[in-house]
Every structure is written in structure tokens, then in C-alpha cells.
Amino acid sequence: MQLPEHSSKAQLLPRIKVQKSLRFENSSLARERRHKNPNRVTMETLAQKRTRVARIIEKLASVYPDARLELEFSNPLELLIALILAAQARDTLVNSVTRELFARYRTAQDWASQPQEKLERELSQINFYRKKAQAIREVCQALVERFQGEVPNSLEALLTLPGVGRKTANILLGNAFGQPTIGVDTHVARLSQRLGLTRETDPDKIEQDLLQLVPEADRVRFCHLLQFHGRRVCLAKKPRCPDCVIESLCPYPHKTRPGPRGT
Numbered sequence: 001m002q003l004p005e006h007s008s009k010a011q012l013l014p015r016i017k018v019q020k021s022l023r024f025e026n027s028s029l030a031r032e033r034r035h036k037n038p039n040r041v042t043m044e045t046l047a048q049k050r051t052r053v054a055r056i057i058e059k060l061a062s063v064y065p066d067a068r069l070e071l072e073f074s075n076p077l078e079l080l081i082a083l084i085l086a087a088q089a090r091d092t093l094v095n096s097v098t099r100e101l102f103a104r105y106r107t108a109q110d111w112a113s114q115p116q117e118k119l120e121r122e123l124s125q126i127n128f129y130r131k132k133a134q135a136i137r138e139v140c141q142a143l144v145e146r147f148q149g150e151v152p153n154s155l156e157a158l159l160t161l162p163g164v165g166r167k168t169a170n171i172l173l174g175n176a177f178g179q180p181t182i183g184v185d186t187h188v189a190r191l192s193q194r195l196g197l198t199r200e201t202d203p204d205k206i207e208q209d210l211l212q213l214v215p216e217a218d219r220v221r222f223c224h225l226l227q228f229h230g231r232r233v234c235l236a237k238k239p240r241c242p243d244c245v246i247e248s249l250c251p252y253p254h255k256t257r258p259g260p261r262g263t
């Protein structure tokens with residue numbers, strides 16, 4: 001090899017190693033190893049992962065241009081109550097119940113002053129209605145006593161409310177206050193893991209991983225896109241990988257294959 005002026009072989013060694021490693025990364029052997037290794041995305045740099053996330057957002061947004069929170073609300077208090085009711089319940093059912101109640105109960109004081117039995121009757125179509133009625137009364141009582149009946153717009157304050165965890169607080173801040181948060185619900189957690197964006201199982205740690213990868217401006221939309229995709233294609237028990245628009249960006253090692261005659 002012809003050495004450039006003022007260059008020693010020792011100086012060039014790192015470059016030679018990088019070139020060799022790049023050649024290997026692109027070789028068919030490396031591709032085959034990557035295919036067999038389910039953890040291959042851990043080899044991605046942070047910058048590469050961010051680029052992949054940007055492409056995931058772009059592709060999902062093209063399929064779900066109207067992705068949004070499916071719970072109906074017109075102010076932060078309504079969203080807080082809807083989120084309490086939505087735990088392990090379908091959003092459509094929650095919406096059908098809250099439509100009438102939101103017209104009747106407009107303030108935290110309205111909710112807090114309802115007798116437990118009455119609220120239970122009004123929420124009885126939704127699972128865990130006794131616990132949820134109690135949770136709503138308690139959280140609204142705390143709002144009245146400590147926040148003049150208003151839902152606070154900071155994570156710290158929200159986390160002091162009874163029954164409000166990081167997921168609920170972040171969804172509230174992102175959707176009712178327009179803050180760049182990531183609310184890790186079951187869909188966001190499952191898809192982030194399958195997409196190799198996190199190896200964590202704890203929602204708080206998943207949130208921290210995603211905060212590093214998703215630009216502020218896209219965070220709330222990113223969650224909506226994963227929720228839409230998780231409900232329609234990347235199903236919990238059997239993802240519909242052959243129909244998935246981000247299949248080429250997904251390293252999930254247990255992808256499903258097309259069934260016979262496209263079933």
C-alpha cells in the first residue's frame with residue numbers, strides 16, 4: 001500500500017480496521033449472522049436507531065394520518081377521568097359512558113360530591129366500576145383540596161394525586177397540555193420492544209429509552225401511531241407481520257409469515 005505523505009502505518013491502522021469491519025458488516029455472512037441474532041439491533045448506534053425511528057414514524061403516519069387518542073375529552077379533568085375509566089376497558093365503551101356524565105358533571109367538585117353508590121351505578125357498564133368510582137372521587141377530592149379544582153400541568157404535581165402514575169400523567173400532559181411526553185401504555189411498551197427500541201420491561205425505563213430516540217415534536221404522535229398499529233396489525237398474541245408497513249424496519253425475531261393462500 002502506498003502510504004500518504006506524513007502518514008505512518010500505525011496511524012493508518014484504525015482506518016484499515018474500520019474499512020475491514022465495514023466490509024464485514026456488508027458481507028453476506030454478517031447479514032446472515034444478523035438475521036439469526038435476535039438482538040442484532042443492539043449493534044445499532046444511537047444515531048442509526050434515531051434514523052430508524054424517524055422512518056417508522058413516517059411510514060406509520062402514512063397509514064394512520066388521523067392517529068390520535070381514542071378517548072373523548074374536552075378538558076384535562078375529563079381526560080383524567082376517562083383515563084381512570086379506560087384501564088383494562090375499551091375506549092369506545094368508556095366514551096359511550098362518559099358522553100352523558102361529562103355533560104352532567106363539569107367540575108372536580110361535581111365528581112367528588114357524588115355518593116359512592118350513585119357513581120357506581122352510573123359506571124356499572126365498565127369493569128372494576130366500584131374501584132374506579134372510588135378512584136375518581138378520591139382524585140377529584142384531592143384536586144379540590146390542593147389544586148383549586150384544576151388538574152395541574154406538571155409531572156411532579158400530577159404524581160402526588162392518588163392513583164395517578166407516570167403513564168396517566170404523561171398521557172395527560174401530552175394530550176391535554178401539549179407537552180412533549182411519552183406515555184408508555186401496553187401498546188407502546190409491546191411495540192417498542194418488538195421494534196428493538198428498548199430491551200426494558202419496566203414502563204418507566206422504556207420511557208427513558210424512547211425519550212432518547214423520539215424527537216420532542218413527534219413524541220405524542222409517536223405514541224398514537226404505536227397504539228393504532230398495535231390495535232390493528234402488531235397484535236399482542238399474533239402480529240400480522242405480512243401486512244405490516246414497517247416490517248422491513250422491525251427486527252422482531254418471531255415475525256409471523258403469510259399463511260397458505262394468503263390466510
Ligand code: SF4
Nearest residue numbers: 234239241244250252
Ligand atoms: S413486523 Fe410484525 S412484529 Fe414487527 S412491527 Fe410489524 S407486525 Fe409488529
